[in-house]
Amino acid sequence: MMFNIKSLATQLHKSNKKALLINSFRYGALFLLCGALTYSTHAIFELYTSAQSSHQQVSKLQKQALELSASLSEETALNRTLNATIEQKKQALTILNQRIDDMESVLGLGEKNKDLDLQKRVNTAAINSAVKATLFQLIPNGEPTPNVQLTSGFGTRVHPITKQRKRHDGLDFAAKSGTPIYAPADAVIEKAKSSKHGYGNQLILNHAMGFVSTYSHMSKFNVKAGQFVNKGELIGWTGNSGLSTGPHLHYEIHFLGKPLNPRPFVNWDIKNFDTIFKKEPNVQWASLLDTVGSMVEMQIQLASKNHEATFQTVNQPKSNPKQTNTP
Template sequence: MMKQSLFVAGLLLAFSSLAGAIAQGADTETEAKLPAPGAKVLNTESTDKEKSMLRRADFAEAMQQVAERQKVFSGAPEMFTLEGDLAQGGLAFGQTERGAKVILDGKDVMVDNDGRFLVGFGRDSALSALLVVEFPDGRVERRSFEIEDREFPTQRIDGLDQSKVSGFTEEQLAKIAVDSAKKKAARAETQELADWSLGFDWPVVGRISGVFGSQRILNGEPKRPHSGVDVAAPTGTPIYAPAPGVVRLAEEDMYFEGGLVLLDHGHWLESAFLHMSRVDVEPGQRVEKGDIIGAVGATGRVTGPHLHWSMKWAGELVDPQLIAGIMPKEAPTRTSGD
């Protein structure tokens, strides 16, 4: 009986010691979290909210000052040149040393073996841009540029086939999806050859009936801004390649575009020709400046015969009218493709 009592007493003593150790550990952890005696206790949740608000305010202020901070790098570049339209919808053509890396607003820009590159600015681009050029020997040049803020008109177009505007059937939606997949696949690659460096001519000469960036209201419904420039011309008028390039897509029956050709000028710069009555090229074919690629038509979503010419750089729509310049009064004499 005495042995049993001693055994029970030993167990109780062991449990008591263990409980004390656990309690001591818990107290130590709690004490580490608690303020010192007499210290002021703050509302932790309120403090966190205040810190979050301060962080957001600091971020907003920093974003407002981005343009000002970029001016630290303003002035003419020393180790590269940049010429063209520093404007919304514009393209600028650059030249730097071979082997240099070019970065526009944090995104890599393609540079060819001769140091040529181009940069573009979408219709609604920011009004400042930062260009960074890193050289093989470790030198770095940063330059900021102000981007011209352009105003774009509103254009109303009525009398369109409503099935090309809204209220699409399942069959029509399926066709639109197939067409979109074709365009996406065609735009998955580009060539490193700087075909754009030879400059651009107008593919068709005629009256400009629609301009880049205009807000389109089709049959009374607001739609996306106009992606290119429209040139009114009779059906069958030849369309000439405005610059050399590789044909990435050539389709005669796209739902919205009708006859469509996508021409890759290199470095992610693309021309798109819409509403063609005839397509004379095929994917993979190389064309030179002035070659006939098809003819003007009234296919797809149109009210009459014209050529819609749009251009994209790295997924951003740019203004062909800025790139090609003033429309000539008459078509130039062509030396090829006639």
């Protein structure tokens, strides 16, 4: 019996040991499983977080791409507008060049100006055209009675009434009475003389630079002695007063008291600007052109300085009104 108890105890002991081993193994496996599960859960969570972050980054990048695309569209549109503006400026410059070419050709500057830059070409053309415009304003030019036939020239002739061979100091224009007469240049009215003899009703205009013009056989005056007139102003009307065979205008031009042939002055215009210099040798044209040239150059320089000053004033940054208004 003793043996049996001992044997039973041994058996129990063995059986407990086995159960303990199995349990230990089970718990070990369970622990490992739990560990694996925890690790997997953590890994899945990590992956999820990472995916979410990536998604956010993708969204951000997509937004940036959209913004860049919009910005690129704006830049492209701006670029297109700028290109169109450049093209317009180029066309304007071409037209400007063409106009300067035309102007130079009218002014007789020809090819000699072509090598200069645009600014110098414009300045030269401006001075040249201003000199010409000034001369045409100051020195008698053009017909005093436009579109009226010239019937008698300057020089010695047999007088139609006295039949004597005499110098004819002017031109006769066959204008019917009442034809308007216009000042051929700026002037002061030296005389407005009414008479029934000789030159009849006569106006004497005193121009700049030693030139004088006279208008005889007039019917009526539109100006008084001492009055200043501009080129083109109506000074009176033609008639048949004084020693005259019929209505006409007797027109004279004097330089320093000496009568000149008015014909080159009547024919003088921008297209044949130089011809008068050869046709009228009694005037020192070179000296006159120098004087008018320096006068005009000074005016252009002044105008250009005024223009620069205006430009600078316009482009100056505006002062802060808050600062200027502070007492």
